[in-house]
Amino acid sequence: MLSASGLACVRGDRRLFSDVAFSLSAGEWLHVEGENGAGKTSLLRIVAGLLHAAEGEIRWGGQPVDDIRDEYHAALLYLGHAPAIKEDMTPLENLFTSASVAGRSLADADAFGALRRIGLKGREEIPSRFLSQGQKRRVALARLLVSGAKLWVLDEPFVALDVAAVAMLGGLIGEHLEQGGMALLTSHQEMKLSGRARTLRLGK
């Protein structure tokens, strides 16, 4: 479903990587490995469409992503380093707003259910700035539950999570893969996820 060929990335004066290729089908996930500064985040941002590759092309369902931008974005969920939540809004409000911005409808019950499942029961309606770092990341993760996107692009999703949350996230990704979804992620941690695993190593 997702395939990339000949990707190269130039940041400032440095060429981070060249001639990177991979492909991903339903139920598979790609672990992008590499040392700090090898370009893992840049690769994920290129896949998400935030950064332009110096060379190469990405295809979704066989078609170049540049031709089907809107469709590709509708099928994609990106979680970057920043949790992408507004501190002055409650987790519930954040969830509803991000759903609207992504063009998806969200029922109240689903929103509450997602926040409960992610471990924020009872905290759905307090301003997010009163949450801890880990709790804020959980709000970001709640989006995974309600998005319905086929492709998850996750940059260091396990950062700032406690052991229980790490296990829960692993379970979420596993479920997503079982339902035919795909995931692309970077992580410094050892992970065991269900679904077919592929690895891509950047840098030497």
Next chain:
Amino acid sequence: MSAFLAIVRRDLLLAARRKSEVFTALFFFMIVVSLFPLGIGPEADMLRKIAPGILWVAALLSAMLSLNRMFAADHQDGTLEQMALSPTPLALLVAGKVLAHWLVSGLPLVFLAPVLGIQFDLSARALLVLMISLLLGTPLLSLIGAIGAALTLGVRGGGVLLSLLVLPLYVPALIFGAGAVEADISGLGASGHLALLGAQLALALFFAPWAATAALRIALE
């Protein structure tokens, strides 16, 4: 369309929860207007003549003060990225942010300026023309300012740089906006000025969101 409204609603909600930022810009407007008579002298005839210019320059500076708020917070907490990844065109979402910014920073000036205009002994009709000129002009200032805010996103010393970029582009709005009020006072009729101001607004409505979106994408890379 619903994504557009969601963004407008979100920004208005956020502004309501940070009311102090909004009010500070309005107080700035009031203080700057009061500074001019203190610097120039209280003679009524002269003040009446320079009032349109003073009120417009103060409105311009106040609008400019609030420009860095437009994209900076979203850029820092990652929500701007998410907007760029939405299936809805980013230009539409940017237009939503500009609309919310105008409602919070520009529209209050439209109502505040006539109140201050009384300090300068302007006639009721001149005050009405002032309101209309600001009603047409403040959206124009938000639209052009959005381009500057997008270009200077994340830059050190961004606020001052933003002013340098945006103030020359504000000159036509200032000339026709203040000129409309002066034309009314001198009996020549403000319709020509207001029409040209409206034309500039129409032009900006079409082009500014695109330019700001292009600049935002560059900043997001």
Next chain:
Amino acid sequence: MSNRLINWFKFASPQSFYPIAGKMLPWFAALTVAFGLPALWLGFFVAPTDAVQGEGYRIIFIHVAASWMSMFIYCIMAFWAAVGIVYNTRLSGMMTAALAPTGALFAFLSLWTGALWGKPMWGTWWVWDARLTSELILFFLYLGYIALTSALDDARRADRAGGILALVGVVNVPIIYFSVKWWNTLHQGASVSLAKSPSMAHTMLWGMLLMALCCWMYTIAVALYRVRAIILERERHTTWVSELPEVKA
């Protein structure tokens, strides 16, 4: 037809353009002098003393040439910015950055010579007429471009952001000029305008034309020189730069 298209893009790489620029530079420098000397001679020695303005009017031909160039350069900058955005070439961004300081210089020169002309003519150093005021705003636009591109560390982002600013500016310049002209005619009673120059002797017109050409050649020469420096700076990590004789020394 397609052969020629390919050739253009070959020149668009900094590596190919660097030696070409180096070869063109001395020619344009020579042309600058070739146009400049006769222009100065015509302007200061040959053209007759004006009946009304005396000797002071002679500065007009530097003033007019500088004004033309400041506006022309901004349009060229916008052209390269558009090329850079459409074709995503790096060299166009470098050309825009190379032209900007010269454009700012001519804008400043235009303002300064305008003031020097104004003082003996109307007794004031500055006159808020339409052209001078527009020139002042154009000067601010140049400063804004230079400030923005200097503040951005990443060269690619600086080029592209500067490109957008240049394009937004070029669209606004006619609007600004028109609105300033409107403002000026409404406010000024007696039309004291630098645009209303006295009917000129033929030699004066020739002098202005030659001076304008001289400034144009100067601009190209300086832009080529500057773009070579920018290329060296940006591409300093590449092998072809480290192999250059001037870098190896």
